Amino acid sequence: MIVAMQDRATEEEIQAVVERMMEIGFNVHRTTGTVQTILAGVGTPGAFDHKEFEVLAGVAEVIRISSPYKLAGRSFRPEGTVVRFPNGVRVGGDEVIVMAGPCSVESREQIFACAGLVKAAGAKFLRGGAFKPRSSPYSFQGLGLDALRLLREAGDAHGLLIVSEVMEISQIEQMMPFVDLFQVGARNMQNFNLLRELGDVRRPVLLKRGIAATIEELLLSAEYLLAGGNYDVILCERGIRTFETYTRNTMDISAIPVVKKLSHLPIVGDPSHGTGRRDKVPAMARATIAAGGDGLLIEVHPNPDKALSDGAQSLFPEQFAELMDALRIIAPAVGRTLQPS
């Protein structure tokens, strides 16, 4: 931690800050300039809130130097993390991995049709929502456990892994038999109790960035999972809220190279939620892979016009197949491949 004192700070104020820094366990190095004194705290103090220094008398600025996450930082695993699945699929390796399917599981017919088409186009995961809390209390809320059973069946029938969103601690146990990858949604990115529980589970987690979360906060949430012993974490960029209203969110493609520098964890993109509009999804999916993303999470529906939720952002089957072909051209530009089905 660095504490920069104000130009007019008195010696007494400086001493008070030094003492407080020592009290919480820092070794303090003092640099006295002609106008300003700077205090560098080194060492590994116990937990403290660096904000408390901001309001001490005579302090101009407080800067946290060491990143607040340790296990999620690149230096913890400089070579990068590859998340391995039972059937040999790897996220974070040489291959670009696509996870696709409908927003919600609506029926056996729908999810089997979906599984067939996404598999044919080259996806490795089938996605689908079982529990769908919605911002309006008057909308379709998901099929629950039945959805999970259907997902598993459809996935097994087509050799696809399953990813689905977990909303609450009580669902973890329920979902274990059915999913290969737990998805934590953007609204739960800072549901620390849920993260703590998922840290104890021996199953990979896909952690979505909140719409108002900085990259640092995303990595700090990942830290909760890693600190619990679950190292199989995949991050997901899905758009942040900005002043631009034409798109539902602004998909922050630059988060991909930033995460690649700061962390060892793989990161995928979700252009369906990132844009909220089907006609923008292919462009943003291609951009994600071109920027170095490890994969994609995409909404596809056999008949988007009849979808019970998020139809407007779901791709038509033929659009999805075309997109996969375009990604096959792009992947080699970043030293990656995307296998045919």
Add this chain to the structure above:
Amino acid sequence: MIVAMQDRATEEEIQAVVERMMEIGFNVHRTTGTVQTILAGVGTPGAFDHKEFEVLAGVAEVIRISSPYKLAGRSFRPEGTVVRFPNGVRVGGDEVIVMAGPCSVESREQIFACAGLVKAAGAKFLRGGAFKPRSSPYSFQGLGLDALRLLREAGDAHGLLIVSEVMEISQIEQMMPFVDLFQVGARNMQNFNLLRELGDVRRPVLLKRGIAATIEELLLSAEYLLAGGNYDVILCERGIRTFETYTRNTMDISAIPVVKKLSHLPIVGDPSHGTGRRDKVPAMARATIAAGGDGLLIEVHPNPDKALSDGAQSLFPEQFAELMDALRIIAPAVGRTLQPS
């Protein structure tokens, strides 16, 4: 709902949109201009996603006209809601109501000291956190049930009502004997399962705006509570995330007059979280009341420098007393009062 067609939309495209609108239950009024056709849907269709129209062929723009909340809208109760508490305190009436106390309950001594000083200055509620999930897994996490007991005792000893944050459904039952007002934190503003449960409870709820939530989304979350039958809802502005980094959040004071126009629910401000810095709290507290806010939620600590959490944004006792005096001068400018203790 209004659907504006593109200038070049064909008659076939227009007909397809009209049919889909009728299919979901709208009466459609068509306005054909020299360059553009506009379709107005009136009536009360079943649940549907207006986004689906945005991606239909030939559509330029889709505009939802009726607000997505009904019970939270001003027209539901034009005269405004006053939330009444057992001891006669009213939020949303003529009196400005202040809720104050520490971020976390740390000890019997601390919370009793706090209760005494906030009461003396004129507060009507004692606030204090019992469950404290933190963004870092390495910080103080609260005293839990013990905190609630201490709060109740301290409140009763000084004639103060109790407000404390509920984080999970399972805590509602536990907290019932101890709190007069359930606080829902900014991160849980869209935890719809929690809101649904609180809608069933016969106890007032203080609902904080999320840092990336629009005012419309805040009112839609309130709608969950009202739809469940709980009409005693108090809203709270506590800062939104913007590009400005000097303050932790940007407290959106204009949300106060906006909510007053759109909704009948009372709204208070939380300048402690709204700014994150003690030295900015009094100014923003005064601004909240001057803008027409119904009250305040403020962090005060008998010894902020030793607080286990949020010390940097907690007021010193004498600052709090001074602030209350300033508010007593301001309240009459908006037709309000703030009683002496």
Add this chain to the structure above:
Amino acid sequence: MIVAMQDRATEEEIQAVVERMMEIGFNVHRTTGTVQTILAGVGTPGAFDHKEFEVLAGVAEVIRISSPYKLAGRSFRPEGTVVRFPNGVRVGGDEVIVMAGPCSVESREQIFACAGLVKAAGAKFLRGGAFKPRSSPYSFQGLGLDALRLLREAGDAHGLLIVSEVMEISQIEQMMPFVDLFQVGARNMQNFNLLRELGDVRRPVLLKRGIAATIEELLLSAEYLLAGGNYDVILCERGIRTFETYTRNTMDISAIPVVKKLSHLPIVGDPSHGTGRRDKVPAMARATIAAGGDGLLIEVHPNPDKALSDGAQSLFPEQFAELMDALRIIAPAVGRTLQPS
């Protein structure tokens, strides 16, 4: 400047950074922790771009310590600046100063009516636009020089000072006989050529914050004026762009106490542009003064429904008078007064 090296930085990388820091004129203090090395540069180097250090090998983070503005900083004039006008009016002193008038000068009749009514309510300045570049090429563009003449006449007739916006360097000379205070609009906050010229003028300047400008950037723009020798600078908060769309902009009331801490310059608020809606102006005007603002810039029109520009955000005469009465109640809460007319 502080340079924090990465945990794995090599000695060679550290040396390269140290050398570059010395090359540009820093004395370097090195702090070597168990995991991380921190380099503090002190002294007064020539101009350099601190970003260049961010991309040097082995660097984790670069932090500029001393603020990039000097003359605008509080420590340059701890007692605060009071801007004095010929007729004895002072901005930044004990009295709250209100500047009011129409968006654009439209006619002799309109501006004289306006001057009369704002004077009667207690304003000290008459505002009015002469040059009105608009975001649409198809709108009313202002009366130009004629508007300035009318402003001056109307102001003189009622004992009001004149403030009007300068858009280009070429207008400065033209405007000198007519205005007491040059207004620099939000879009020109970083028009550095214009600022440089205004720095040479011996007349006060009202500098508005850009809608995407941080407080630091506002102070850096003020520095241009001060560096040119013009110390009579008044800052103005008029709303920033955020994700909230109900209001045109989000007026950042917290900028007022922040500027008061960081700088010695007075700051006023412009709730008309800060909200874009007449029905929100009084609440935000009251909030500005309650938060410690030195004054207000407000749009008032004798007949807003017929205004040629910005009618929707202009107050009716009686609204303005009522607001002034409310401000008279609030001012003493912050140790200020607002004189009757």
Add this chain to the structure above:
Amino acid sequence: MIVAMQDRATEEEIQAVVERMMEIGFNVHRTTGTVQTILAGVGTPGAFDHKEFEVLAGVAEVIRISSPYKLAGRSFRPEGTVVRFPNGVRVGGDEVIVMAGPCSVESREQIFACAGLVKAAGAKFLRGGAFKPRSSPYSFQGLGLDALRLLREAGDAHGLLIVSEVMEISQIEQMMPFVDLFQVGARNMQNFNLLRELGDVRRPVLLKRGIAATIEELLLSAEYLLAGGNYDVILCERGIRTFETYTRNTMDISAIPVVKKLSHLPIVGDPSHGTGRRDKVPAMARATIAAGGDGLLIEVHPNPDKALSDGAQSLFPEQFAELMDALRIIAPAVGRTLQPS
């Protein structure tokens, strides 16, 4: 324009709105629902401010239907605009066009070295700043006219077109002999006087999006150029300001497919300013092209560590050549090519 009345609007209020709509030239279609009345104004009224309706009594919401730009809209030229340059280069056609060079022209040696290396890698334009107003009054401000002469010479020597930024009306005439493409910077996107002048010039203009500008505002600024008769306009996405601070700006890649839908104008990306960090530039350049961008504007310097401005975001020569190779792989995925040098 659509005006939605409040549920409780009186017939009198409705009539007043209808009359005002007719007064400004609308034909009014009235739709009366069971709870709400909706008024659709069609026709082509004179200039008016739709905001004025928002504050009329009984009005719930006002929605502008027709886009405020006409000439910049897709329907004006559905086939898309291709901007043609004297030497046969076309922006907006099948080929991806790269414009590259240093932030500022620093010396003959520097700019000739740059021209050689960007040409060798396949760029078609040489970029370089002549006038450099900086946010700090204490930084390097550019070589001015000398820079323009050097640019032209270096460009001619290597068969490169020239693009450079124009800051003020007075520079247009000066720059005419030296540049093939006038660049309007982000800070001048709403300098309407400058845009109006450039609308009169018969030379292409590259218009950068402001950091707080919506896509609609960008197109409205383009409208100024088109309305003046200059149809050779190229748009440029260069990052918007958001709450994320790790990158200088958040490059809004989704603006590319959005502009492609809304407008006929070509759009390129500027990943150097879009990220502010060299190590993020290649990823965002690839993403721009993968998303369908027509080209790129990139800062390259023969020796970035010694650059007088923006060194931190300038690519090394070998990075630039590698990037161009990657773009050659990606272009076919969007039906484009990038020719070898």
